[in-house]
Amino acid sequence: MRTLFAILLLAGSCFGQLWSGVLASSRAIDWTTSGLPATLPDGETTANPWTPPTGRTLCNTLNSTHDSTDRTAALIAAFAACSPKTYLLLGSGPFYISGDAYIANNNVTLRGSGVMSTQLVITGGSGQLEIGYANGAGSANVTSGSTFTKGSTSLILDSGASSLSVGTVISIKQCNTGLSGSGCATGTVADNGSIFVCNGTLVCSGNTGTEGPSNAQQQQVYVTNVVNNGNSTYTVTFTPGLEMPNWSYSSTPTANWQNTVASPIGIGLESMTVDETGSSIGAPITLHGFSYASWIKNVRFIGRGLFYSLYVAGTLQTLITNSYFFTQSPSAPSTVDSIILEDIGNTSGLYVNNIFTGGYPIEGLGSNVGMVYAYNFGNFGTTAYYENVMDQHVVGSSMLLLEGNQLGNIEDEDIWGTHNLNTFFRNNLSCADPPYIVTDHPRGIHWGNYARFENAIGNAIGSSFCTSYQGTSATDGAVWQIDTGDSLVATTGMRWANVSNITQVSDTPTNSGKRCVSSEVPSSLSSPNTAYQNPVPTSLTACGGSATLVPSFFMSTAPSWFKVCKTWTSFPSSCNTMQTQPFPVAGPDVSGGSYIGGYAYDNPAAVAEANLPIDTSYQNSYSVSSSSWSSGTETLYISGLPTTTHLNGRFQLTGVPACNTGGSNPSEFVITGCLGTNCTLGTGAPTAVQYALAADPGSCAGATMKWPDVRQFDEAVYNASGSGGSTPDSIGPGMRVSGGTVITELKDNVKVGR
DSSP, X not given: OHHHHHHHHOOGGGSSOTTTTTSOGGGOOOGGGOSSOSBOTTSOBOSBTTBOOOXXXXXXXXXXXXXXXXXXXXXXXXXXXXXXXXXXEEOSEEEEEOSEEEEOOTTEEEEESOTTTEEEEEEETTOEEEESOOOOEEEEEBOSSSOOSTTOOEEEEOGGGGGOOTTOEEEEEEOOTTEESGGGOEEOOOOOSSSOOOOSXXXXXXXXXXXXXXXXXXXXXXXXXEEEOSSSOEEEEEESOOOOTTOOGGGOOEEEEEOTTTSOBSOEEEEEEEEEEEEOSSOSEEEOSSOBSOEEEEEEEESOOSSEEEEEESOBSOEEESOEEEOSOTTSOOSSOOEEEEEESOBSOEEESXXXXXXXXXXXXXOOBSOEEESOEEEOOOSTXXXXXXXXXXXXXXXXXXXXXXXXXXXXXXXXXXEESOEEESOEEXXXXXXXXXXXXXXXXXXXXXXXXXXXXXXXXXXXXXOEEEESXXXXXXXXXXXXSSHHHHHHOEEESEEESSXXXXXXXXXXSEEOOGGGSOOSOOTTOGXXXXXXXXXXXXXXXXXXXOSOSSOSSOOGGGEEEEEEEETTTEEEEEEEOOSSOBSTTOOSOSBTTTTBOOOHHHHHXXXXXXXXXXXXXXXXXXXXXXXXXXXXXXSSOOOOTTOOSEEEEESOGGGOOOSSSTTEEEEEEEESTTTTTTSSOOSEEEEEOSSOOOOOTTOEEEEOOOBOOOGGGBSOOBSOOOOSOXXXXXXXXXXXXXEEOOOOOOOTTO
């Protein structure tokens, strides 16, 4: 029935792809297939790409010893003993992991007894949970004789493929532009004036060094058939088809893979807290090893390793959803830049509806293709530059979709190379990381040099931090930072139907902040880029036409997780009041929202983060010696505050009743600044914190500041059941906003193309 409903939902202009009529087919792909596949290799099915298969049965229960005993070996053995389509249940309590716990048993879930009940505690310099692991390798060369273009689902490989079997994930690669031969050692890097793949040299970045491989164009695919052609070649059939249009035999394409024993298929990590506060390893949790159709769902991450909280590398159709990340170690906040999720070499994954707080949400380390990053929320970053950003940092990202995210900014930058054909749709971007007053790096969307053929449609961008429409530097405070070292960034980039707080005379309607200007659409490109021209989509209502801009480029209706619980009778089992967020959450056809002239609402993850209960077990206590109030700002003088870059977040006050009111949680406030020598640079401990307060509460001396406010979490916050009514954001699933009007559509939670 899902297919039938999907067909009924498609308007004529949108038949086939949700972006039809807006984007040219050369500039986009079918993002409805990113995330978990409809059918896993073992026959399990999924309702949609963001919902793992149901029906797995209990394999065994591993109970906690309720102490710090190392459980690495016990976890490995218990997981390995489970049969496919089962789950290993971790009981309530802590499970300490101080060694390398690697799990790669296909189609098995590692499930906790609840986020607030089970704690996987990663400790020391060796503790790590690896979903998949490196174990052996195979490789082959792509030979001539088969179609090798965008959409291809088979290739001919040489004799190296004799050991390749069905069910293997392989990585298809080719040399960067201008290079070829074994090891990509022949030729020189040269700009071809079109799709350009180049890793971190002065030819394509401002750096003299290099970062990323010389074969950065990569795509992971799943092998469905291998045929021996009898002449030392093998025809290999795979899914999904090749996504990029510039695959070429002249770039010496190859394929490589891992031992299938080490490559996880259909592994899930669910329903627990991962405590990384005692870890000193680079990445305490890794999902890699050429994983296929695996997922992380309903997990709370507290703290991080030396570099990251979560490292995802070389995977295909991975799902990360309904999770909460608090990156800092609450008892000892870090003074270094804190990256939450590191993302490298992944294909067609879906990272959706996650909360990222206390760090830099997602950094792309290159070679990601066909990924969807959607409806994630970030706040309270801790970097020196106040970065609340999703960033493609290293060469090779392509055909990505970033949709519905609520962040400070999004960028494809040129520090370590090039990016091509990425799309930004209906994001809500504040240009900074409020509430701090930012004087460094405020911007909305940043396209660095050699970020070509980019698309930005229907985004809502702006706040008081953005003071100009377009600039070329991170200090310009611009809605759009478009670098000028490569003229093709601006001429091949598409901007249409976006809104901002900066209005121009040419905006449509004039001075409304809606921007539909034909000169910002690459409708006429010269050779060799004519294939990437995009007609001006003048039919959209937001730009004076009659056609509605679709709510999403990968979902046909609002999913169930757009309903969010705000208050609880008992967390997480009993919701008291809830609200359903608009679908779409941002764009030129939205009205009545809280941001950017009403054009944007909070997305579901943002609503959840603001209203989840506080986990007081992670709070530290600091004594207030004195206080002062002036013009709506309260200052608390406190001794013993930690030295940390960008002291921020929510906190509570206890002990002085007059000072204990505020916030959506009782007695909760938000830090807006600090006092002390270099207190925002991590080189000196703050002597005071500041926050907004409408009236003078009198002296708060003797009060206790409780900080930080880590949230309790459970995915029950989404699609919660309860008797509470909606807030003013009372737009339900299967509805959308168009010009301020609520339009009812089919309410079946269906997925186009599934």
